[in-house]
Amino acid sequence: MSLIKLEKSETVVKQDENWDQNVGNKLQSEATFQLKIVNFSKVTKDIFSDEHYVRGLLWKIKAKTDYDSKTLRFHLCCEPDIDSNTFRDDLNWNCSATVDLRMISFKENVKNMSKTYHCTFSNISASWGYSSYHILTDILDPDQGYVKDDTVILEAHIQAHAPYNANWDSKKMTGYVGLKKNEKTCYMNSVLQTLFFINEFKQKVHEIPTKIDDVNNSVALALQRIFHDLEFSSKPVGTKKFIKSLGWDQDLYAQDGAHAFLHVLLEKLQTKMKGSSYEGTIDKLFAGKTISYITHKNLTYVGTKMETFFSIQLKVKGMANLTNSLNDYISTKIINFDSDKAEKRVIFTSFPTILHFHLLRFEYDPIAEESVKCNDVFKFYENLDLNKFLKKAKNTPVKYVLYAVLSHSDSEHDGHYAAFINPKLDGNWFKFHDDVVSDVAKSSAIDYNYGDNREFTNAYMLVYVRESIVN
Structure with missing residues (x-):
């Protein structure tokens, strides 16, 4: 040359x-x-x-x-x-x-x-x-x-980052393999990669009895195979059987993003575990609880509602950072109630072991009559103390460590997901970009995903692990 x-x-x-x-x-x-x-x-x-x-x-x-x-x-x-x-x-x-x-x-x-x-x-x-x-x-x-x-x-x-189609062996370079992309399933791949490194979850999935399951319809069996292959394969792992088990039409792969897919998967596994010795595993790891208070302006009605969540949806536009958005989430808001106005407030009563934040990067634009992406800067943290956000503060801090960042690139209609994961929570970050895995600097995983109006790649979901169970 x-x-x-x-x-x-x-x-x-x-x-x-x-x-x-x-x-x-x-x-x-x-x-x-x-x-x-x-x-x-x-x-x-x-x-x-x-x-x-x-x-x-x-x-x-x-x-x-x-x-x-x-x-x-x-x-x-x-x-x-x-x-x-x-x-x-x-x-x-x-x-x-x-x-x-x-x-x-x-x-x-x-x-x-x-x-x-x-x-x-x-x-x-x-x-x-x-x-x-x-x-x-x-x-x-x-x-x-x-x-x-x-x-x-x-x-x-x-x-x-690691290149596509240019001589890159993910297993040799990082010790990990990725997932093959099928049509528009990069959001699914990102979520599966984050779940794979949660050892307690992976262990419980492997223990689910699936011997008599229909191989074409069992989500649990298909997920067991994916987790096994991610552990032992030296090549990217296929997901077609898993997609088939979900019952999705091949033309509808892109119907849901990472957030929606996470909920669908956890709910299916929750149903599979019901009535068995594994019942409660999903809630134990991923579920938190809130109480919503609705107060009529004349105090003629006060209502409460307890809810379970797998993820917390946070505003991005105008918030600047995670703390501001959490404060906004629990702030008192005025809502329509029986043709009148009422106040609504949400309070957290518990946070899960594995905490997911869904950042609302997409908002409906009434002028364009479609959802548009918000690329504003939104900062988040490696370490998080959520004690002050609980209804009743704990004597011991409710601390979390950043485990994964799921990023979204480009627009809603033409985008791509990738997962930045700190598998051992030791500060060593890796980018899982479908079938390609590479080591990356911490700044690439965190700082670069804050977002910027000049860039179109930014964090879409954040995954935190409770500090008390890190080891």
């Missing part, structure tokens, strides 16, 4: 002390490298750095001075290793990555210039960056600090 190199340039790789040029480093999740451009003011064509491996793909910086717009063009390019024995050029590949494109300062009192973005590189869009990274007059001004002796240093930092 030949590189086009124009003008005088030099590539500098910044690497760890333990760097070793071997196959393992070809699969590293992140890297930083530079392109040193001498005679910068005379560059008139595209100039490239050397190629560097991240996640088995080849990455390089591409730069050009555009004298028409009087700006610097600065991009990062990605392509598969076509010399790899396992690469097939008939497959569509893609790789999601967070990229920081920097221009290095030569002055101690001037910070490096930095622009960060997140995108998906693919065979269709293999180059991402900025057509106008910065104004040339500023770059060429030595007082600004970014040029010295007509030399400019550009730097790229890449943090990439």
Whole structure:
């Protein structure tokens, strides 16, 4: 593979002390490298750095001075290793990555210039960056600090997830395997992956008697097989038999999102366990309780209603973070009641061992006459103390640890789900993207999923585990 190199340039790789040029480093999740451009003011064509491996793909910086717009063009390019024995050029590949494109300062009192973005590189869009990274007059001004002796240093930092269809062995790289995608079932795959690592739940599912069950209609039997294969298979696990057991028409796979599917699955298992020694398992792990109070404005009527929940639905728009949204959830609201107004308030009486928050990213827009996605920033936490939200506070803190983040990308009608999971609750996060599993930085699992109006990937469901049973 030949590189086009124009003008005088030099590539500098910044690497760890333990760097070793071997196959393992070809699969590293992140890297930083530079392109040193001498005679910068005379560059008139595209100039490239050397190629560097991240996640088995080849990455390089591409730069050009555009004298028409009087700006610097600065991009990062990605392509598969076509010399790899396992690469097939008939497959569509893609790789999601967070990229920081920097221009290095030569002055101690001037910070490096930095622009960060997140995108998906693919065979269709293999180059991402900025057509106008910065104004040339500023770059060429030595007082600004970014040029010295007509030399400019550009730097790229890449943090990439595992690629699709480009030589990635999930089991070998992470110890885990993913689930095959069938039509629009990524929301189902995300939920199943989170349930798989809940040991008590997995154990109870395996213990359900299913020997006489109809193989085509038993959800419990199909789930047992999936959990077994996720444990012992070295390849992605199929879900067609499980989908068939749910009784869904193949054209209706996308009828429910992750939240609705979780409820359907837990209710089916709850029904299966009824009357057996396993009855109560679902409630014990996943069910919390609330009391709703309705008070008429003239105090002529006060009603209460006790309810069980498997997940808590929280507003995103205008809330900014999880705490604000929980406070909103329990705040007093005015409702219509018998052609009049009344006050309604919800109080939590208990929280479950495994706590699911469903973030309401989609709202109905009466003007568009359809649901639209809210991509506002919504922050959540690694650790959560919910004691103050209980009707009667406990003597011991009701503390939780963040276990999983289910993210949704793009719009309601054309979206994709992925699960970021901390399987051992030890701070090591993994992304389960259907059949591809990869280790990811904690920031990719948490910070990146806060949401942003400029990005369309954000948290849709949060799963917390009660701290007292972590070990």
